[in-house]
Amino acid sequence: MSGESNCKVKHRSHHPSKNLNQREAQEHSNSCSLEMLLRRLRATEANQDDKFAHVLDAVGEFGTFQRRLVVLTFIPNILLAFFISADVFVFTAQKPYCNTSWILAVGPNLTEAEQMNLTLPREPNGSFQTCLMYLPVAWDLDSIIQFGLNHTESCQDGWIYPDTKKRSLVNEFDLVCGKEQNSESMQTMFTAGILTGSLIFGLMSDKLGRYPTILMSLLGLIVFGFGTAFVNTFHQYLFFRFGVSQALVGYTISSVSLATEWLVAEHRSHAIILEHCFFSVGVMFLTGLANSLPHWRLLFLVGGAPVFPLIFYIWILPESPRWLLMNGKLEEAKQILCYAAGVNKKTIPLSLLDKLQLPRKKVTKASVLDFYNNRYLRKVTLVMGCVWFTVSYSYFTLCFKLKDFAMNIHFRQVIPGIMEVPARLCCIFLLEQIGRKWSLVVSLFQGTLMCLLILILPPELKSIMVLMVALGEFSLAASVTVFFIYTAELLPTVLRATGLGLVSLAWAAGAISSLVIISQRLTLLPILLCCVSAILALFFCSLLPETQDQPLPDILEHYPLQTRNMAEELLAKEVAPEGGTGDVVRNTVLDSTMLKLDSDVLSHTPVPGRAGDTDPRND
CATH class of the missing domain: 1.20.1250.20 (MFS general substrate transporter like domains)
Incomplete structure (x- = not known):
């Protein structure tokens, strides 16, 4: 594959100054192969x-x-x-008016409009005030009509809603004034x-x-x-x-x-x-x-x-x-x-x-x-x-x-x-x-x-x-x-x-x-x-991944799989075998890990007689 060929070192140098570069290239090749195998494992687990x-x-x-x-x-x-x-x-x-039914005791035949006209103060524009009423007095109806009422106070006996056609919470529980x-x-x-x-x-x-x-x-x-x-x-x-x-x-x-x-x-x-x-x-x-x-x-x-x-x-x-x-x-x-x-x-x-x-x-x-x-x-x-x-x-x-x-x-x-x-x-x-x-x-x-x-x-x-x-x-x-x-x-x-x-x-x-x-x-x-x-x-x-046509994550271990970038996704598909099983991939990763450890040990161990290695006795 192109990824693996990019990680290979084609020529081996025997010059002491280039030996370190060769080791670094080999380590880089091992790391690239290991990374691709890990991605392969993740892709296989996602499919499973x-x-x-x-x-x-x-x-x-x-x-x-x-x-x-x-x-x-x-x-x-x-x-x-x-x-x-x-x-x-x-x-x-709602438009509430004070309940002034007290006047019906002296004028039982009064209409609602007449009752409001005698017992409710008015605004400067002529409309009735909503939260005020005239103080009740012990007069007869003729005296009230002749002299009128002057002293106002807040509503004492509740409210009435003559202009309301529907019963709502406002007039049910008197949520006014x-x-x-x-x-x-x-x-x-x-x-x-x-x-x-x-x-x-x-x-x-x-x-x-x-x-x-x-x-x-x-x-x-x-x-x-x-x-x-x-x-x-x-x-x-x-x-x-x-x-x-x-x-x-x-x-x-x-x-x-x-x-x-x-x-x-x-x-x-x-x-x-x-x-x-x-x-x-x-x-x-x-x-x-x-x-x-x-x-x-x-x-x-x-x-x-x-x-x-x-x-x-x-x-x-x-x-x-x-x-x-x-x-x-x-x-x-x-x-x-x-x-x-x-x-x-x-x-x-x-x-x-x-x-x-x-x-x-x-x-x-x-x-x-x-x-x-x-x-x-x-x-x-x-x-x-x-x-x-x-x-x-x-x-x-x-x-x-x-x-x-x-x-x-x-x-x-x-x-x-x-x-x-x-x-x-x-x-x-x-x-x-x-x-x-x-x-x-x-x-x-x-x-x-x-x-x-x-x-x-x-x-x-x-x-x-x-x-x-x-x-x-x-x-x-x-x-x-x-x-x-x-x-x-x-x-x-x-x-x-x-x-x-x-x-x-x-x-x-x-x-x-x-x-x-x-x-x-x-x-x-x-x-x-x-x-x-x-x-x-x-x-x-913009930081979130796209989920369209992606499998639903079920457990927390699946969730990071949804956040891979596109390059990693394509690489995982390229590396993942069509018929490979999870056990084969896991064994491959383990073998690759062990080989990497062995190569690291060997790369740091001098081999007598190998060309390009300096013998201490020659110093």
């Missing part, structure tokens, strides 16, 4: 460890079983969008649930499995999602929203891991893309439902009721065979693979199935500390965390900026829902043409650019600003989808869910940062943070 992909090919790349699995992950995503965005519609703006709960505080509570849920359910999915974690997440949606309709106090509502956000992130992490580990090649990315499209459909479903229902409790009752049929997932949802294999459950993995092949009307050759073996090392030792100890995992987590922070911060900045345009609340939700579906479908083309890494870079760059333009452009250009928001939503939606696909393929099976949970912390951090900065009404800081985070994220993305 990818046996699971061959088994999935025998099961059927995208047969009936896989299509059914994808559909099962679609359905809950509609409900995820419903529960995530429900706060927008239950905290609608100093008791307001703005959307920023609600979003902070929801984000806190994402923070804790990312850690809890990520670890749980890797320790207990994808199947039980998904079931527990669906149970959380039933208890905390549907159960929100029955809360009696506002603090109970906050607690239930905290619980449902944990269940949401738990399902998202586990379902992405399950789809990633069951599907191969382009089917994996297509499934996750369609799963996210159904999330956008759920946003539009919520918007239509909220517009038609008159009570916020009905919204949770009707929208949360479809969670109950998901109980049948107990009997039909499969576990990830990769996870079973990595956790020492070889027979269970074989059984579920044979079942999947039977559904697809395929047969797995016994010779191929028997090649599935338990990992050589105990994978139970893998823990969250490996994200600090393992250099590759640490790099992936930090880079993806930076990307996730940037996407989250930019997305929430766009959402809060859109509120400044005084658009209808339903219209503000419909625009992103409509734009996100084609954005995610466009990811199919991007992923196939330029791969995972550059698809993420392109979508992130475009989304960040739109966010910067929105923050810089004057607010008078309303139509242009709305267009920029739509394009920003389009790009960031694509970034979210590519991010999940790329991150799931970068992480090993034994820590895939835990890694997704850790990078989800960065999403929560970005959301909280956006909430805090926007609430401070600062002008330059949002732009500065957006620029800095985007530049770092785009730079770090």
